[in-house]
Amino acid sequence: MQPPQQPPGLQALRDIVLVGGGHTHVGVLKRFAMNPEPGVRLTLICRDTHTPYSGMLPGYVAGHYTYDDVHIDLRRLAEYAGARFFSDEAIGIDHEAQTVLCRSRPPVPYDWMSINIGSTPRVEAVSGADEHAIPVKPIHQFNDRWQRLLQRIETHGGHTRVAVVGGGAGGVELLLAMQYRLTRELAARGRDPTELSFALFTRGEQILPTHNARVRAHFRDTLACRGVEVHTATEVVDVEAGRLQAADGSWHPVDEIVWVTNAGGATWLRDTRLALDDDGFIQVDDTLRSPSDSRIFAAGDIASQVNHPREKAGVFAVRQGKPLADNLRAAVTGRPLTPYHPQAKWLALISTGDRHAVASRGGLCLAGDWVWRWKDGIDRRFMARFNDLPPMNEKSMQAPGVSRVVLDEEENAQAISAIAMRCGGCGAKVGASVLSRALASLEPVARDEVRVGLHAPDDAAVVRVPPGKDMVHTIDFFRAFIDDPYVFGKVAANHALGDIFAMGAEAQTATAVATVPQGLEAKVEDTIYQMMRGAVEVLNEAGCTLVGGHTGEGSELALGFAVNGLIDAGGDDGASESMLTKGGLRPGQTLILTKPLGTGTLFAAHARLAARGRWIDAALASMCQSSRQAASCLRENGATACTDLTGFGLLGHLVEMTRPSGVEAELALAALPLLEGAEETVAAGILSSLQSANVRLRRAIRDQADWVEHPRYPLLFDPQTAGGLLAGVPAERAEACLAALHALGYTRAAIIGRVLDPGKALEPIQLTD
Template identity: 70%
Template sequence: MQSPDQPVLRDIVLVGGGHSHVGVLKSFGMNPVPGVRLTLICRDTDTPYSGMLPGYIAGHYSHDDVHIDLNTLAAFAGARFFRDEVIGLDRAAGKVICRNRPPVPYDSLSINIGSAPQIGQVPGAADHAVAVKPIHLFNERWLALLARVQQHAGKTRIAVVGAGAGGVELTLAMQHRLRGELRALGRDPNELAFHLFSNTADILPTHNPRVRQTFKRVLTERQVVLHLNSEVTQVSERGIKTSDGTLMEMDEIVWVTQAGGATWLRQTGLALDEHGFIQVNDHLQSISDPAVFAAGDIAAFTSRPLPKAGVFAVRQGKPLAANLRRSVLGEPLVSYRPQRNWLALISTGDRFAVASRGALSWQGEWVWRWKDWIDRRFMDKFQNFPAMDASAMGQAAPSRVKLDQEEAAQAISAIAMRCGGCGAKVGATVLSRALGALQPIHRDDVLIGLHAPDDAAVVRVPPGKAMVHSVDFFRAFIDDPYLFGKVAANHALGDIFAMGGEAQSATAVATVPSGLEAKVEDVLFQMMTGAVEVLNEAGCALVGGHTGEGKELALGFAINGLVDEDLHTVLKKGGMRAGDVLLLTKPIGTGTLFAAHARLKTRGRWIDAALVSMIQSNRLGAQCLQAHGATACTDLTGFGLLGHLVEMTRPSGVDAELYLSALPLLDGALETSAAGILSSLQPANVRLRRALRNQAEAIAHPAYPLIFDPQTAGGLLASVPAARADACIAALRKLGYHHTVAIGRILPQGDALEPIVLKC
């Protein structure tokens, strides 16, 4: 992993989570390069292993069995994981263009995105066929198709277009699974009719005659209708048309042919072949740009054509990792030597498989068991990670990255003893460039701000308004500065919204690790872009701030808000009344989840869901609570649910009953807390258990530890009159707070010293 003591000197960016790139990530995790930062950009957190995908479709494997968690793998590799879709390159500036975030700079770039369906060449196919490629999108399409077949009354006719190994294996896997599903529903499996279309005179053209004959026999035995020399020329809602003019009605059409390169590659200026794949030399390096590498299906190996088979992508991982290292170290590149013959293990849907290598062939249940063993061993490399020596990582060797004279001087400065005081500020040039591209919202009541910088901002307080002040600051807990900026700004705004205020202005305080000026500038720009997007959406003007160097990335904001000066509309903590219903607008569990993420003990989709929750603003929620007569409100942050509830009951002079079973929880929070993985702040929060009247009865409840879990950018905890609670919950859910639920009720204050009653 990247040592925080090592300044970032070079950026390697990986686009796509294909089989080659997972090998690169594992390699860098085992042997990092000091001064080199790795960034993975991929639109999906889970990437499927193609070798096990037919087994998953057939029902032999679970989703997690066949998917690699890129978020966790990237964390092991010390890489930043940016979940986004790449839509272009600015090669002149050395930047990757993403759909939903600022451009990402690179020194070396690798592309491993697989192939994309070219079904647009066949009229109607894009609208009416289910494309297998790109493979990372197939799961959602497969689940939708599965549901449609289950719900389809009567006979279902399924066409698979493409009779290579992928099409044949997919046909048999789908048939095996769907027949089983119909049996489970008490329906006749023979309601299914499968048709396999090949535009050539045979199936499996890259395999030997014995293999082809075996699969022809299997297809015949399973009553799959084989259409040879039948090129599909048109697809409609009702079915397909072939080159000889034959029209056939079909209910579902799966497309497993005519794959090519992603359309955005055509605008990059990279040399592509006739199918849109990136042409690469023996070093897996673009023949037109030495800073760009490509591997897997997206690469067109110029020395000789290679089949689009996963075995090549897997084996390209090792030389690709070596060449990415060598490219930033200024060392000679190594050559990739593809094998002439390769082993293909093709399953027949059930637990039976055929082995194919050159002119050789074997088959049987033992071949399937052999394939299963190979596949599981491959997946284990990316699902179970060796423990890394933290002390060794912190004492990484000096960087050998190749730098020019100016960069070398900056690098020496970055690793030298750093000054304190104002000497720790980020340089004015870097700061002005990073912030110059930001566009904070304009407000008429901001008299002096970033549009005309001075020693301090000047903000007018409108007549009849009073100021609400709040400040928050914390270090980064994720490697994505753009998302971190969003969360930090949202968290800081939470106190203003929880009091029913309008956010007016924000002043930022940031620390950024030292490094080359370009690297510091980009991190600051990424982070502040995310933050300004959130502030602008809230109508809050960024008016200034301070940026300095620090060991870790950190960000905070002092927020000024406005409320009516008579305070009648202010939501305070102390207004709870007996009989009120206690509401919570977001699920809890961020503390345990991110503690587990740091230990590689989470699933990436859990972290994705947590970040979605953390980025959701509380602004509309607070307005809704006000409109429904909320009597008290606060936002959940570091003290956890119990700590903030105690902060409300004490000044209100009431007790509260908390329903443990009703608590909305983030996916994975129960699993990580049950494993004993808790936030470092948890022990301090647990001391508040003295406020619990009957904890001995509730301590065994699985949600019990989570009432102490510190939250970042958590939801709103509010009391609402019972008569208006249901309407308030419905309104909040309609606004997008889908997890809003009643988690308790407010009681009259009793004689006991413990104000909180737990109910399981």
């Protein structure tokens, strides 16, 4: 008998994991955004935050579109859909454990999974191609190489020979786009476009073999008119620096080679038990499900429909979005799946580099500037579906309704208990078995001073204080501001350790306090594991041992640490030569900040879908960077005062330093290092909820009314999470200190001001532009 439907309130009864951010998966995210399935949690695993729309790539290369015009912001779309975004790359599947193996994070559990990672040009199949050619996919790598080629041709003279290997529509269209852009760049600089030459190589007897004769003739004429060498029936068998070899033994000189052929499936798929075709693509049935694992679906270029083989074209990936979303929804709710039959003929709109295009469908061939305008309109409307996100309707904004997810009897009992039967005693502790399983595989770094810790759990940890050392204690705790528990664990640990490093101490031990949302035991266990795995990696890197903690259930994910550190013991007056305090600023010193500002405004914008995904990526990378080496560098360069920037913002923490030091300080607003996007979100009026409390300190700024309209003024009050260190360094050593910080990887570290003698004014902070 089927168990009763679940009560409302639980977000994660079942996990659907989407591997890859291809055209099909963006359609799935949008459909779930507009019609959420209560009890179903979506997770998107993708290496790239911004996924390109392949139909607009030639237009981007030709210079008709900007980067943002042709990319879908996956982090923003996932946030809109209520999905978790994990910035990583899948490298395997554990079918028994039902987990996705990732390159740089713990395995991610799934109940159902879909793969939409596109195809990969097999450059390794041709000797030297992997080293000397650039495949068009992954597109982010191609774009990096393309930008370098643009820069090189713009700044250096001499002849450059560009070759494209692959005579299909993709290769021809890309070559024409590259030629159009590069020749225009040379002409704009008054240089001779004949400095460039282009060649197309294809092993086929003709170009565009899947299109009709009129289309092929149109492009043969276009290539000839543009002076492109076309080598048909020419298979490339070897590539060396500056040349490539054909199967007939002839060598052809080239400077840049773009590879747009021999695509296949990702190599890691070979080590799964998924059925693959001869090219390494995942075989799927009419419902887009793998016949070898009923819990795994695939779509787009990586999939091969056994009963309906089709060319690898973006139109199929786009149109698979609806049937894939519907079948994932059906699978998770126990309903029958629906077959999908792709169309036999499709419209292809192929551009010629300039604002001209050809329409091809069956025997149809239409060409003209108007076809390009038609294509441009179609492409822009497609992108608008995913980048111009409409407001959510009232129904979707309401609390989750009754779930249709089918659970077994034990899971059903857990779900009901999680909502209605939890007591508040003992801090609503997580069950011992769940907690022990979640923590079992964690391996905190060992320290000799720890007598009793996680390696031998007891009622409390026992830690020795080494002779000649003083203890440094700190504590931090905050709720999750991102939906990735692993990354959140890293940030929370870095945030807590910042106080220890700012004091000039080494971290010794940490005790964790965590709150985890209620749910099925398996989901709670994984959340704890992911979060603590991230935290322990950071603690271990700092030489800090996790010795215990407390985990309870609550409405939101949250994590904090009580951290103990060690510092050389001071004298009877408590002073220690190695200790850095807030009161150690000296007139004449230079103020150095080791990380950029802006986390508060950026994550406020992220919650409102007003931040670009790459801005959030950069902010998280900054937050995950430890301040341990920065603190050592500052001490080695004579710093006498230091603090880490957190919730009070730059101004608040600087005021905390000037008062006990008996000094004033000058800040140069133009010198402040800022995270990308921070000025844009502040200008839009998007501020952290803590901003208003921090702004009360504006009375510490001399002539503050003169600076209110400065675009960077609000960022003085922006609260930071896992922010940088602010230190006073002797002026004569400041430049050397800054260079050393940059060499250590703190590339945005900057000199932001100086320490002044105390004056008669009440306000201790002066601003300059």
